Amino acid sequence: MDRTQLLLTLSIALFALGLTGVMIRRNALVMLMCMELMLNGVILSLVTFAERTATLSGAVLVFLVFVVAAAEIAIAIPMVLLLSRQRHTLDVGAWSELKG
Amino acid sequence: MSPADLLLYFFAAAALAGGVLMLIARHPMRVALALISSMISLAGIYAILGVHVIAVFQVLIYVGAVMVFMVYVIMLLDVRDPSFLERYGRAVLPSVALAAVLAVALGAAVSRGGMMSAQHLAALQPGSTGASFAVQPFSVEFLERYWLHFELTSVLLLAAVVAAIAVVKAGRRHDG
Numbered sequence A: 001m002d003r004t005q006l007l008l009t010l011s012i013a014l015f016a017l018g019l020t021g022v023m024i025r026r027n028a029l030v031m032l033m034c035m036e037l038m039l040n041g042v043i044l045s046l047v048t049f050a051e052r053t054a055t056l057s058g059a060v061l062v063f064l065v066f067v068v069a070a071a072e073i074a075i076a077i078p079m080v081l082l083l084s085r086q087r088h089t090l091d092v093g094a095w096s097e098l099k100g
Numbered sequence B: 001m002s003p004a005d006l007l008l009y010f011f012a013a014a015a016l017a018g019g020v021l022m023l024i025a026r027h028p029m030r031v032a033l034a035l036i037s038s039m040i041s042l043a044g045i046y047a048i049l050g051v052h053v054i055a056v057f058q059v060l061i062y063v064g065a066v067m068v069f070m071v072y073v074i075m076l077l078d079v080r081d082p083s084f085l086e087r088y089g090r091a092v093l094p095s096v097a098l099a100a101v102l103a104v105a106l107g108a109a110v111s112r113g114g115m116m117s118a119q120h121l122a123a124l125q126p127g128s129t130g131a132s133f134a135v136q137p138f139s140v141e142f143l144e145r146y147w148l149h150f151e152l153t154s155v156l157l158l159a160a161v162v163a164a165i166a167v168v169k170a171g172r173r174h175d176g
Helices: A003-024 A028-052 A057-089 A092-099 B004-022 B028-049 B050-075 B091-111 B118-124 B135-145 B147-175
Strands: none
Touching: A003 A028, A003 A092, A003 B004, A003 B028, A003 B135, A028 B004, A028 B028, A028 B050, A028 B147, A057 A092, A057 B050, A057 B135, A057 B147, B004 B028, B050 B135, B135 B147
C-alpha cells in the first residue's frame, strides 16, 4: 500500500468513525466532537491531495476550512449550552419532538 | 521501510485508536481527550508529509482553541446528566452497519487506485511543480494571491462572535 492510499484509507476510517459516533451517541457535546472527527478526516484527504499535487492553494484552502470550523464551534457550543439549560439534560432524546 | 514510513504508520494507528476510543469512552472529558490525541497524531502526519504550516495550524487552532473551549464547557456541565451514564441511543446496530457500508464502498474505490495514480495526479497539477509548503512560500502566496479571502475570514469570525453573543442574550431573555 503506498502512502497516498494509506492516508486516504485513514481519512475514510476517521470519517466513518465520526459518522458512527454522531449516529449512536446520545450526548449532544459528544456528537459535536464526533462531527469534528469527521471534519478532520476530510481535511486529511484534502491535505493528502494538496501534498501529492504540490499545490499551495490546497494549503490555503485547509487554512480557510480551519477558520470556518472554529467559527462553527464558537456558535454551536453556546447553542448546545442553551438547549441543555432549557431541558436540563444534554441527551438528544429530550428533543425527539424535533423529528416532526 | 524508512523511519518516516514507520512514524507515519504509528501516527495513523494512534489517530485510529483515538477515534475508536471516542466511541467507547463514557465521560465527555475522555472523549475530548481521545479527540485531542487523534488531532495531534494527524498533526504528526502532516509534519511527516512536509506540510509544516498545516501541522502547526492543526495544533494551534484545533487543539489550542477549539478543544480547549470544548473542555471548558464540559467542566461547566453537570456530571449527573443521564446522557453521561447511558452512552448509546437505540439504533446502534443499523448505524454501525451503515457507516461500515460507507467505509467499505469508499475503501474499495481507493484500493482500486485509479484516481490516485501518478499520471492522474500529474494531470490535475496546474503547472506549479515542487511548491514547498514551508512558512515563507505559503505566507507570500497567501497574502499576495489570497488576501481577499484572508480578510473575508476576519469578517466571518466577527460575524461568529456577534452571533454567539446574540445566541447567549436570546437565551437569557427566554429564561426570564
